[in-house]
Amino acid sequence: MTNSIDRLLRDALGGPAAGHPPTPCPDADIVAALADDTLARDERSRVEAHVIQCVRCQAWLSALEKTRPPAPAHPWWRRRGVGWLVPVAAAAAAVAIWTNVARHSLAPSAVPSQAAHNDARPLDTAQRREQQQAASDQQRSPSATVAPAPMPPRSAAATRTPELPGSKSQSDQPAQPRALADSATAPALSPRSVATAAQNSGAATLPSRPVAMAAPQPAAGPTSAQRVGAAALEGRSQNAAPAPTPSLAESLTSKAGSAERVLPRQRALAADSLIAAADASRRWRIGTSGVAQHSSDGGVTWQSMSTGVSVSMTAIASPSSEVCWLIGPGGTVVLSTDEGRTWQRLAFPEPVDLVAVRAGDGEHADIVTVDGRTFRTSDRGRTWSR
Amino acid sequence: MLYRAADALEPNGGARDLADSLYAELYGIKGKDGARASLLRSFQGRSSLATWLRAVLTQRYVDRLRVQRRLEPLPVEERADAREPADPERERYLSLVQDALRCALAALDGTDRLRLAYYYLHQLTLAQIGRLLNEHEGTASRQLTRARQTVRGAVERELRERHGLTHAQIAECLASVTADPGPLDLTPMLGVSPGNPASPERSV
Numbered sequence: 001m002t003n004s005i006d007r008l009l010r011d012a013l014g015g016p017a018a019g020h021p022p023t024p025c026p027d028a029d030i031v032a033a034l035a036d037d038t039l040a041r042d043e044r045s046r047v048e049a050h051v052i053q054c055v056r057c058q059a060w061l062s063a064l065e066k067t068r069p070p071a072p073a074h075p076w077w078r079r080r081g082v083g084w085l086v087p088v089a090a091a092a093a094a095v096a097i098w099t100n101v102a103r104h105s106l107a108p109s110a111v112p113s114q115a116a117h118n119d120a121r122p123l124d125t126a127q128r129r130e131q132q133q134a135a136s137d138q139q140r141s142p143s144a145t146v147a148p149a150p151m152p153p154r155s156a157a158a159t160r161t162p163e164l165p166g167s168k169s170q171s172d173q174p175a176q177p178r179a180l181a182d183s184a185t186a187p188a189l190s191p192r193s194v195a196t197a198a199q200n201s202g203a204a205t206l207p208s209r210p211v212a213m214a215a216p217q218p219a220a221g222p223t224s225a226q227r228v229g230a231a232a233l234e235g236r237s238q239n240a241a242p243a244p245t246p247s248l249a250e251s252l253t254s255k256a257g258s259a260e261r262v263l264p265r266q267r268a269l270a271a272d273s274l275i276a277a278a279d280a281s282r283r284w285r286i287g288t289s290g291v292a293q294h295s296s297d298g299g300v301t302w303q304s305m306s307t308g309v310s311v312s313m314t315a316i317a318s319p320s321s322e323v324c325w326l327i328g329p330g331g332t333v334v335l336s337t338d339e340g341r342t343w344q345r346l347a348f349p350e351p352v353d354l355v356a357v358r359a360g361d362g363e364h365a366d367i368v369t370v371d372g373r374t375f376r377t378s379d380r381g382r383t384w385s386r
Numbered sequence: 387m388l389y390r391a392a393d394a395l396e397p398n399g400g401a402r403d404l405a406d407s408l409y410a411e412l413y414g415i416k417g418k419d420g421a422r423a424s425l426l427r428s429f430q431g432r433s434s435l436a437t438w439l440r441a442v443l444t445q446r447y448v449d450r451l452r453v454q455r456r457l458e459p460l461p462v463e464e465r466a467d468a469r470e471p472a473d474p475e476r477e478r479y480l481s482l483v484q485d486a487l488r489c490a491l492a493a494l495d496g497t498d499r500l501r502l503a504y505y506y507l508h509q510l511t512l513a514q515i516g517r518l519l520n521e522h523e524g525t526a527s528r529q530l531t532r533a534r535q536t537v538r539g540a541v542e543r544e545l546r547e548r549h550g551l552t553h554a555q556i557a558e559c560l561a562s563v564t565a566d567p568g569p570l571d572l573t574p575m576l577g578v579s580p581g582n583p584a585s586p587e588r589s590v
Contacts, residue, residue: 032433032441037520039432044520052496055503056448062508063444064437065518067391 023050025057035064275299276318282339284318292316292326294340307334307343317359325365327354333381337362346381391440395447404446408439479559482549483541490540498533505530 026034026047033039034047051057076082277283283295285302290309293302307313313328326334331348348354353370366376375384388409392401414422429438491499497519504510504518516526545551545559 028438028441028445029428029430029432031445032438035441035518036433036437048500048519049496052500056452058500058503058508059448059451060441060445061518062504062510062514063395063448064441065510065514067394067440067444068514068517069387069390069436 022053025054025060026050031057031060031064035061035068276316276324278318278321278323282318282321284316284324284340286313286316286326288312290328290334292324292334292336292340292343294324303340305340305343307336308345309334314353314355315357317357317365319359319361323359323362325357325359327357327367329353333367335362335381346377348381349375349384387436388439388443391443392447395444401443401447404443404450408443408446412439476562479562482545482551482559483563486541486544486548487537489544490537493540494533494536498529498536501526501530502533502537 023046030039030043030047034044039047051061275283275285281296281298283299285293285295287293287304290307290311290313291304292307292313293304295302307326309328309332311328311330311332313326313332313334315327317325319325322337322339324336324340326332328334331351331354333346333348333354334343335346336343348367350369354367355370356368357365358367359365363380364376364378365381366374368374373386375386377384388405389402392405393399395401408425411425414424416422425442429435433441491502494502501515501519504515505512510518512526512530513523515530516523519526521529541560542556545556546553551559
C-alpha cells in the first residue's frame, strides 16, 4: 500500500494501453532521426502519437536523451540573447562606412571639414583685415587692385570655403614650416586674399600688375593637387616663404599622384565654382565643357562664351579685365586677351593634366601640372621653361 | 562514445557490457555460413551515426530493464499488524484520489501527458523535455505548469462533484495522500503542501 501512489501514477501516466500501443514501435533509425530532429513533420507526428501511448518508447527516448553528449560551448556572440548584436553591429558599421565615404567622395563646397576650418581660421582674420585695408584703399584710389565688392552667393561661399580634402592632406604634414603651410592654404581661401598676399609680400615674379589667381577649390583629389600647384606658385612668387625642401617635393608628387585618381565628375564640380576677378566689377569663372563665363557687373549677370575646347577646365586666372587664362586636362591652355571675344589655344609641351595657373599679363604665366611641375612662359605660350 | 553513453545510463558501469556486445556486432559476427555480418548494414543514414549508435544502445538497455523488472518478485506486503494503525479515512481518500487522478490524466492532452510522463516518470529535465518535444525549455516549463494546474483542478472537481467532498475534505484528502509521496512526488503535481517537512523531489 505504501507504493500504491507510485504505482498509480506510473500506470496512469503510462496510459491504459501501456506496453500495448496500437502501432508497432519505431526502429532505431526512426528514433535516432527523431532525436536528431531530421524526421518529416507528418512522420514525426506519427511517431509522437505512438510515443504518447507507449511506455517503452518513452523510456527509450528518455534514455537516449540522457546519453546525449553535452553541447559544445558556443562563443559569447553566439549565445542566446546576444544574437541581436550581430545585425545591429553590421548596420552601425554600414552606416559609419557610408557616412565617411559619402563625405569624402562628394564633399559639398559649402560644408568645410573641421580640419580645413582649423587651418583657415587664422587666415580668416588676416583675410578680413586685408579686405578692410583693400576697401579703404579703394575708397582712396579708384584704381585699387583688389575688388571689395561682395561676391555672388555661390562664388562667395566657394571662395570663403577653406576646402576639404586638401586641407586634410596638409594637416598630415605638421613638420612643414608655417609660412609654407600658409602659402599652401591661402590660395584655396580666396583669390583676393592670394592677390593681396602676393602684393603684400612684394616679391612676386610678375608684380608690376595686379595678380589675380583662382585656385581650384572643392571636391576631393583635384582640389588637393590644384592647391598643391597653387602652393608651388605661391612659394615661387613669395621670397619670404622658404624654398621647398626635398621632402616637400616628395609630398607634392605623392599628392599629385593621388589627384590622378579623381573622378571626372568631381573635377568638373571643382572647376565649375572657380572665379577670377581682375577688379571689382569684371569677373571670370569656369563653366562646363570648355565654356568660360564673364561678368561685367560684379557677378550679378554672367555671359557664357565658348573657348573652342570641349574639356572641362580646372583653373582660371585673370590678371586684367581683358586677359583670361584657362587651363585644363591634357595640356589644355586657352587664352583670351580681348575680354573673351576671341580665344586662342596655346601649345603646351606635354599632354599632362594642369591644375593651377598664375598669370601676370597676356604674355607671362606659370602653370603647374598634376605631377607638381611648374612650366613658365613669357611669350604667350610659344616657349615654355621649367 | 559507446562507453560514455553506457556510463550515462548507469554510472557504475552496469551498461558497459551492452556497449561491448554492440561493438562486437558492429565489427561483425560470423553467421552459420561463416560470413561476417556487421550491424552497421542496418544503418539507413536518417540520423547521425553517433545518434544511431546511442539509439541502439539505449534500446537494448531499456529492453533489458523491462525484462529484469518483469522477472523481479513483487514486494512482499507488510503484515497489517506490523504497520502502525492507519487512518481509517486514508484508504477511502486514497481510492478517491486514484479514481480522480486517473480520470484527470486520461482527459489530458496527449502531449501534456507525455510531458508529465517525461518529467515525473522518467525524471528528465526541462531542457531534455524541450529537445524531445522540439520546443524551448521555457515553453516546456510553462506547459508543464499548465498541465499540472489542469490535473489539480480536474481532481478537485472530480472529488467535489462526483463524490460530494467539501473544500475542507478535499484539502484533507490530498494532504493525506501526499503525506507519503514515495520516490515519485505527487506534491508538485497536485499543488498541495506535504504534511511532512520533506521537500519535493521535483518542482516545476
